[in-house]
Amino acid sequence: MSTNKSVSLLKAIKPYKQGWCIQVKLVHSWRQKTNYGGDTLELIFADESGDKIHCTCKRNYIQRTQRDLRLGEWHMIDIFSLSNATGQYRTTNHTYKMSIIEDTKISKSSLVCDDKFFSFAGFEEIGNGTLKTHFLIDVIGQVTSLRDIQTVQVSGKDKKKVEFRLLDSSGQSIVCYPNMVCLIWFAKIGFYKGEVQVTNAFDASLILFNPECPEALALTNVPNNELALALIDPKKDKRVTRYQVDDWNDVDIKSISEITMATMEEDCKIICSIESIDTDWSWFYQGHDSCKKRAILIKSKSGNLASNEKPVFWCTSCRTNVTGVSPKFKLHLVVKDDTSTCKLMILDTNGRVIVGCEAEELWDGSYDEIEDPDVLPQPIKDLVGLSFCFGVTLGSENVSGGSEIFLVS
Ligand SMILES: [Zn+2]
Known part of the structure; x- marks a missing residue:
């Protein structure tokens, strides 16, 4: 149980073991369907020090995980696996990402903390290219230059697109647009027609209008830094096959x-x-002997083994319990x-x-x-x-x- 185990901060957890215990708030979650990843539940957790980590939950564990987790609430999470975090849509800057496994235990935590753990990027950093574009960012600004909804072709399909510009709170010029503030959580930095643009990153992004937070209040002041935004709904689902060498x-x-x-x-x-x-x-x-892929020990099925018994593992590739x-x-x-x-x-x-x-x-x-x-x-x-x-x-x-x-x- 988590009571007799020490709680680790997210910055301290590493992939060499699974027996970590963390106290985290669920700040965001969404379902994702891809050809290579299948049907998954994607989760973002934050700890008390404001560090965040991405977590994936495979189809088998989705029901159980959804039952145990509440958005915006704090939980103790015990036992999970960690792997290298990569990709063009990284929701956090953590080196590793979590996966829910068979032995993962989720329980309620008594901690109360309403911090939303935004990490807003400055418009200047976004515009001058100092931010790495494969990390998603949070942006907030006042909506201006709202254009009509356009229909654009994305991967051969018609998608609706709306473009507008955001103003930050750093300037002196006068606002003459309706007082609407837009916050995009987990947005993607991109480039379009030579201009830096921020877009939503599929289902990972959350878009809030007139959100209740101190940063939104600050924007009722006089702004002038502008940023182009495009909200679009492209469903991308490709995996590149790479040429394999025959002779080194x-x-x-x-x-x-x-x-x-x-x-x-x-x-x-x-x-x-x-x-x-x-x-x-x-x-x-x-590793599972027949497929060589990673097998995860199922502690709950391998509790008190006789000396001649082999523990039970879950093969992540064959998706079945194995002992070899x-x-x-x-x-x-x-x-x-x-x-x-x-x-x-x-x-x-x-x-x-x-x-x-x-x-x-x-x-x-x-x-x-x-x-x-x-x-x-x-x-x-x-x-x-x-x-x-x-x-x-x-x-x-x-x-x-x-x-x-x-x-x-
Ligand atoms: Zn296997």
């Missing part, structure tokens, strides 16, 4: 500074030395060359090659979670200082999704 001899060697600034999805090689092991992550995962599970390498390394440093992720087959043994041989045999991630098996510690030539895949999550972790192929 044909692949170019690149420097780390080149791959971190790459604009094209491709495979390449880097020559680098291992600087450290990234212990935000566990060095292995429990064993440790597989998933190494996260910080590497460097003359030009820069970056992070690499190395999965089981390549992990065996560089470490020189099976992950199972280094495993201590315990299904308990790692409590101190800095305790590593010696053969993994010994990787630090060694140099390798790695084949690296620059995927869409790196090139357009802003991920700084590269997969070794």
